[in-house]
Amino acid sequence: MTIYPEIAVNIPQISGTFHYHLPPELEGQVDIGHLVTVPFGRQTVQGIVLALADDPTVPKTKPVLEVLDPLPVITRPQIELAKHLSKISLTPLAACIALMLPPGLSQTADTLYRLTPAGEETALRIAAEAQSALPLPETQQPTPAQRRFLALLNARGPLRGRQIERALPRRNWKATANALKRKGLVSSEPVLQTPKVRPKTVRTVELAVPPAKAETQMDKLARSGTPALERRQKIIRFLLREQKAVKAAWVYAESGGNLSDLKRLEKMGLVFLGQTESVRDPLAGIDFVAAEPPKLTREQEEVWTQVQRGMQQAAAGQSVLPFLLYGVTGSGKTEIYLRAVEFAIRQGKQAIILVPEIALTPQTVRRFVARFPEKVGLIHSRLSPGERYDTWRRARAGLISLVVGPRSALFTPFENLGLIVVDECHDQSYYQTESAPAYSARDLAAAYARQINAVCLAGSATPGVVTAFHAARGEWQALSLPERILAHKQAVHQQMEKIAQTGQAALAA
Numbered sequence: 001m002t003i004y005p006e007i008a009v010n011i012p013q014i015s016g017t018f019h020y021h022l023p024p025e026l027e028g029q030v031d032i033g034h035l036v037t038v039p040f041g042r043q044t045v046q047g048i049v050l051a052l053a054d055d056p057t058v059p060k061t062k063p064v065l066e067v068l069d070p071l072p073v074i075t076r077p078q079i080e081l082a083k084h085l086s087k088i089s090l091t092p093l094a095a096c097i098a099l100m101l102p103p104g105l106s107q108t109a110d111t112l113y114r115l116t117p118a119g120e121e122t123a124l125r126i127a128a129e130a131q132s133a134l135p136l137p138e139t140q141q142p143t144p145a146q147r148r149f150l151a152l153l154n155a156r157g158p159l160r161g162r163q164i165e166r167a168l169p170r171r172n173w174k175a176t177a178n179a180l181k182r183k184g185l186v187s188s189e190p191v192l193q194t195p196k197v198r199p200k201t202v203r204t205v206e207l208a209v210p211p212a213k214a215e216t217q218m219d220k221l222a223r224s225g226t227p228a229l230e231r232r233q234k235i236i237r238f239l240l241r242e243q244k245a246v247k248a249a250w251v252y253a254e255s256g257g258n259l260s261d262l263k264r265l266e267k268m269g270l271v272f273l274g275q276t277e278s279v280r281d282p283l284a285g286i287d288f289v290a291a292e293p294p295k296l297t298r299e300q301e302e303v304w305t306q307v308q309r310g311m312q313q314a315a316a317g318q319s320v321l322p323f324l325l326y327g328v329t330g331s332g333k334t335e336i337y338l339r340a341v342e343f344a345i346r347q348g349k350q351a352i353i354l355v356p357e358i359a360l361t362p363q364t365v366r367r368f369v370a371r372f373p374e375k376v377g378l379i380h381s382r383l384s385p386g387e388r389y390d391t392w393r394r395a396r397a398g399l400i401s402l403v404v405g406p407r408s409a410l411f412t413p414f415e416n417l418g419l420i421v422v423d424e425c426h427d428q429s430y431y432q433t434e435s436a437p438a439y440s441a442r443d444l445a446a447a448y449a450r451q452i453n454a455v456c457l458a459g460s461a462t463p464g465v466v467t468a469f470h471a472a473r474g475e476w477q478a479l480s481l482p483e484r485i486l487a488h489k490q491a492v493h494q495q496m497e498k499i500a501q502t503g504q505a506a507l508a509a
Helices: 076-089 093-098 117-132 144-156 161-167 173-182 211-216 227-242 248-255 259-267 298-315 333-346 362-371 385-396 407-411 441-452 465-472 487-508
Strands: 004-009 035-040 043-053 109-115 186-192 201-207 271-277 323-327 350-354 376-378 402-405 417-422 455-460 477-481
Touching: 004 035, 004 093, 043 109, 043 186, 076 093, 076 441, 109 117, 109 144, 109 161, 117 144, 144 161, 144 173, 144 186, 161 173, 173 186, 201 227, 201 248, 211 227, 227 248, 227 259, 248 259, 259 271, 298 323, 298 333, 298 417, 298 455, 298 477, 323 333, 323 465, 333 350, 333 362, 333 417, 333 455, 350 407, 350 441, 362 376, 362 402, 376 385, 402 407, 407 441, 417 441, 441 455, 465 477
Parallel strands: 323 455, 323 477, 350 402, 350 417, 376 402, 417 455
Antiparallel strands: 004 043, 035 043, 109 186, 201 271
């Protein structure tokens, strides 16, 4: 039986969804949330599968062309969140779905232009004409703009529209291309731009033979007495010590060798050159010492008891009103967040901590990393697209349990999200107004948590009027930490002392 995916195409101005059919070669490979390519008009575009139907809404459908990622790129709850955002913001669904994808993953539609055999012949004759001063017949004379276009494709080969735009700026090259297509000198086909992000790989090296055999070949690696022999012997000795695949960069550092040495050893059958993914983690170099939770004050205990009860109710499938935690600066709100994250992780769930971008300091991030080592991902605008892409992929794969970041972190593809914290929920950076869709990350977090039976915990020393009004009406659960405490300062000092001691011990070693 033919399956008909309902797809939102990656064109922000398009508000509807469209039914396509799965060709036989893609049956069983497409599910809800998959990123695919489909024909749309004269273009090839990306699209997200929103649903799978047995019957289409139109009499004739086009086929899905390709599945771009073997795993779904958006979860089912995220699809529902995008629909909710589209409804309340009066924004096309495709623009809302785009928020869920990491920067650089989207591929925009483009056109590839190439010379036809007749076009190649004409370009050669134009070049010969320039050298011999023998003009083409009057009927074959291209315009100056057409000559430039033909010369460009003849010199550089097939080009995408955006490449031509850069090569022929401020010129109406599309009209020229269409004229040449009508003459049969140029052909075109719809294509997608190459994504700007992809997994990063590094070269690895490992022994391809038993250690005993590698030992017997030590004197046969190069001519006796040459620098190459010494380098290659060092490479083999290093691999004998490691007894596993190691990064080629480490081999170079240990032996002074180079890629030519490795390829020579591979040709001799002594080593195997492979590839492994290198995760771009912005937290990899951060210094921290694992921290134990401090003892709570009486006020913190009262607040935590209510938050914990709410999380237990949410885990049991009950709907829980969002929490508004009013706490003066230094009252210990962050410790409540940390306890809530720990509770969520113990339940097998994940958590998102939203923080204003300006507050994403190393000290803030270190508190979460120290409490949950190797479980934290970071998102902010200063990261490279590759770092954000790898964090997104690790969250999708369940390799991390907590993401800390600004409002965009709300769209992390966690499969089992149990907690959303909105710190400093009054901050204006939680409002997206510069582009569609316009939304409040605080309000959207509360709606998302309600949709998936998670807990939303918003904290502030100066709650906004709207949030305070919601709490006064009983639409949010109001919590309070009115007193400042010094325990957090003591914890910071302890962390600083531990880091200093660790550094001194490393220097002494």
